Amino acid sequence: MDPSKAFGFSTLPDHYVQLSPPRPRWNVMHSIGVALVALAGLVWWTSPFQAGETPRSRALPVADFSWDQVTPSPTLEYHDCFDGLQCARLRVPMDYHRTDGQGRHVAVAVARLPAKVPVTDPRYGGAVLVNPGGPGGSGVAMVLLGGRDVQTIVDAEQDPSVASRAENKYFDIIGFDPRGVNNTTPGFSCFPNLFSQRNWELQAAAEGILGSSKDAFRRNWDRAIALNTGCSANLTTPLRDGEEALGEHINTLPVARDMLEIVERHGQWREKQGLAEQRERDRTHGYDPHQTLAARTRWNPGQEKIQYWGRSYGTILGSTFATLFPDRIHRAVLDAVVDADKYYLGDGHSAIEDADAIFARFTEYCEAVGSENCPFYTEGGAAAIEESFMAVDNALYDRSVPVPSSSTRGPEVVTWSDLKNIVRIALYQPLRGFPLLAEYASALAQGNGAPMADFKVGGRSPSCPSTQCLQGGPWSAACQVPGYNEEYSSAAILCADAEYLQSADEDTFGRYWQSLREDSAMLGDYWAGLGLNCVGWDVKPKWQLPGRIAANTSHPLLFVTNILDPVTPLRSARKMSRRFPGSVLLQQDSEGHSTLAAPSVCTHKAIRRYFQTGELPPPDTVCAGDLKPLFGIPQAMQAARSAGDQQLYEVLVGAAQRMPAVRLPL
Numbered sequence: 001m002d003p004s005k006a007f008g009f010s011t012l013p014d015h016y017v018q019l020s021p022p023r024p025r026w027n028v029m030h031s032i033g034v035a036l037v038a039l040a041g042l043v044w045w046t047s048p049f050q051a052g053e054t055p056r057s058r059a060l061p062v063a064d065f066s067w068d069q070v071t072p073s074p075t076l077e078y079h080d081c082f083d084g085l086q087c088a089r090l091r092v093p094m095d096y097h098r099t100d101g102q103g104r105h106v107a108v109a110v111a112r113l114p115a116k117v118p119v120t121d122p123r124y125g126g127a128v129l130v131n132p133g134g135p136g137g138s139g140v141a142m143v144l145l146g147g148r149d150v151q152t153i154v155d156a157e158q159d160p161s162v163a164s165r166a167e168n169k170y171f172d173i174i175g176f177d178p179r180g181v182n183n184t185t186p187g188f189s190c191f192p193n194l195f196s197q198r199n200w201e202l203q204a205a206a207e208g209i210l211g212s213s214k215d216a217f218r219r220n221w222d223r224a225i226a227l228n229t230g231c232s233a234n235l236t237t238p239l240r241d242g243e244e245a246l247g248e249h250i251n252t253l254p255v256a257r258d259m260l261e262i263v264e265r266h267g268q269w270r271e272k273q274g275l276a277e278q279r280e281r282d283r284t285h286g287y288d289p290h291q292t293l294a295a296r297t298r299w300n301p302g303q304e305k306i307q308y309w310g311r312s313y314g315t316i317l318g319s320t321f322a323t324l325f326p327d328r329i330h331r332a333v334l335d336a337v338v339d340a341d342k343y344y345l346g347d348g349h350s351a352i353e354d355a356d357a358i359f360a361r362f363t364e365y366c367e368a369v370g371s372e373n374c375p376f377y378t379e380g381g382a383a384a385i386e387e388s389f390m391a392v393d394n395a396l397y398d399r400s401v402p403v404p405s406s407s408t409r410g411p412e413v414v415t416w417s418d419l420k421n422i423v424r425i426a427l428y429q430p431l432r433g434f435p436l437l438a439e440y441a442s443a444l445a446q447g448n449g450a451p452m453a454d455f456k457v458g459g460r461s462p463s464c465p466s467t468q469c470l471q472g473g474p475w476s477a478a479c480q481v482p483g484y485n486e487e488y489s490s491a492a493i494l495c496a497d498a499e500y501l502q503s504a505d506e507d508t509f510g511r512y513w514q515s516l517r518e519d520s521a522m523l524g525d526y527w528a529g530l531g532l533n534c535v536g537w538d539v540k541p542k543w544q545l546p547g548r549i550a551a552n553t554s555h556p557l558l559f560v561t562n563i564l565d566p567v568t569p570l571r572s573a574r575k576m577s578r579r580f581p582g583s584v585l586l587q588q589d590s591e592g593h594s595t596l597a598a599p600s601v602c603t604h605k606a607i608r609r610y611f612q613t614g615e616l617p618p619p620d621t622v623c624a625g626d627l628k629p630l631f632g633i634p635q636a637m638q639a640a641r642s643a644g645d646q647q648l649y650e651v652l653v654g655a656a657q658r659m660p661a662v663r664l665p666l
């Protein structure tokens with residue numbers, strides 16, 4: 001069980017809200033050009049959402065929406081769903097290379113947040129496809145949770161009702177669940193029901209991660225073999241002879257092709273909307289000889305271009321798309337850039353080479369803000385703070401901390417693995433995680449494991465087989481809950497993409513693990529554990545990588561990265577940018593995984609400009625981060641920010657809280 005699942009968006013206290021001004025000797029502050037607002041009580045979405053477009057979706061009461069009521073279709077047939085969204089299930093071939101017209105299909109779950117103007121409006125900017133990372137992250141969930149944040153960033157600053165400039169663009173935001181993920185079908189499971197899955201995960205948590213004890217390697221290895229051989233066999237065995245097996249079509253290449261299909265079908269859908277509105281207009285205003293609305297929305301089959309924003313693993317998806325379909329790029333922002341050679345082939349520098357530098361920032365910031373904002377503060381500088389942290393770490397390795405039951409949870413034991421997990425969250429999302437790390441580590445230093453135990457338990461959810469599951473029996477559809485399959489989907493995609501990880505034996509894996517520990521003391525064990533997810537796996541995807549990831553694209557890509565990212569280092573972003581001539585790399589002076597981990601108005605205005613006009617920032621642009629973990633920004637500077645920038649800032653702060661980036665590795 002992954003305690004970070006407790007990182008639910010409403011359950012965590014706002015520990016990171018630190019309003020007192022930093023000490024004057026803090027010298028990074030001058031580079032932060034903007035001000036802190038009181039985060040407590042922040043309204044993250046300020047303007048009410050307006051759907052500008054005439055709803056044409058089939059009537060299905062929104063409250064009753066469920067994906068299985070929608071019939072998969074080869075065109076985008078939208079139904080109202082969730083809160084102001086539209087959902088469709090796009091039917092695509094499981095194997096695009098199958099030529100006999102037979103074979104299984106995949107129904108890709110698509111969720112669209114409509115643009116604030118109708119598609120026939122000259123200001124309609126088209127659709128921006130998003131991917132939250134993972135692998136295995138749900139794009140549907142991303143649009144559900146953060147679609148409006150994304151829209152605020154990419155849309156023109158002015159509300160369309162007050163600004164009629166034709167240059168202002170307003171976009172649809174479209175998220176989709178990749179193959180094997182959440183609402184896209186067919187799904188799969190490695191367990192006969194959720195009950196057995198939860199038991200397995202609780203045992204895993206009790207065993208501890210790699211490195212947590214002398215026996216941990218043996219135990220983790222055996223567990224991995226048990227889980228993976230069964231799961232892999234299940235995913236690669238076709239239900240009927242001659243049929244495709246999902247496991248061989250779950251890798252990134254066909255998903256990039258699915259994206260192209262969404263883009264094409266969006267063009268077709270847009271044309272249909274345009275023709276309908278044209279007919280309506282002609283009827284009420286008389287025939288328009290220019291057929292303006294129809295012309296504006298015309299579908300160009302085989303030529304529609306993508307607008308895309310992908311984070312982390314989403315940069316693999318984006319750069320793979322750009323390699324396969326280089327002339328289909330209109331806009332693509334790749335944020336938190338994965339080295340594609342490393343990901344697919346294991347070639348290149350370590351992904352976690354900068355992780356420990358972020359931990360060093362924790363000790364520096366803790367020292368800078370003092371005990372008031374950092375409970376783990378000790379006299380003697382950052383080195384002393386690191387030393388006391390290592391003391392807690394060592395003590396916990398030798399002896400876990402018993403925590404008696406409380407009014408809200410049962411008895412617990414806080415272990416070294418739990419501490420490593422909090423460290424991981426802190427490195428990925430320092431804004432949220434540094435304060436937690438400071439609080440929990442300081443309690444542990446006093447022998448108190450209760451705060452950590454509460455956190456751990458918050459991540460668990462009870463599970464009993466439902467009545468339908470009991471009736472249907474193990475492995476029946478009623479026993480599967482797609483939303484809980486996230487980490488196994490993640491592994492299925494990663495292991496199919498990175499075949500080299502499947503073949504490791506104990507010795508080679510042991511060496512791989514040791515080298516990762518040398519790359520990062522803080523993250524090495526966790527990162528090696530991901531590789532363990534692929535041992536015993538035996539899947540050869542049908543569509544193989546054609547060559548290296550690189551291309552001359554029809555419009556230059558915009559790469560974005562934090563200067564210090566725990567798993568997608570700056571070095572990877574530089575390398576990938578060189579693979580795509582004309583692309584620009586924008587750096588944000590923040591720590592954490594992806595630029596949404598820390599707000600920067602500068603970064604996101606550059607991203608907005610790119611989506612609005614296609615213009616790239618000058619090469620070597622470095623944007624300041626607007627909020628540093630553990631302490632805020634002098635109140636006085638707030639006045640310097642325009643109302644529009646302030647709104648963007650507030651959305652970014654909200655997004656940093658809401659984006660579920662931390663559960664999956666990339």
Ligand SMILES: *[C@@H]1O[C@H](CO)[C@@H](O)[C@H](O)[C@H]1NC(C)=O
Nearest residue numbers: 188189230233234235475476
């Ligand atoms: C594999 O999964 C299917 C359902 O997807 C199930 O019917 C079957 O029994 C599973 N087999 C094994 C050996 O786990």
Ligand SMILES: *[C@@H]1O[C@H](CO)[C@@H](O)[C@H](O)[C@H]1NC(C)=O
Nearest residue numbers: 138140141182183483484486
């Ligand atoms: C799966 O999609 C649903 C919406 O259909 C969403 O509520 C849920 O959060 C998603 N699950 C995950 C794990 O992303």
Ligand SMILES: *[C@@H]1O[C@H](CO)[C@@H](O)[C@H](O)[C@H]1NC(C)=O
Nearest residue numbers: 549550551552553579580581
């Ligand atoms: C891009 O175009 C240049 C100049 O024509 C060429 O040298 C280079 O090989 C191309 N790169 C890729 C990845 O196609």
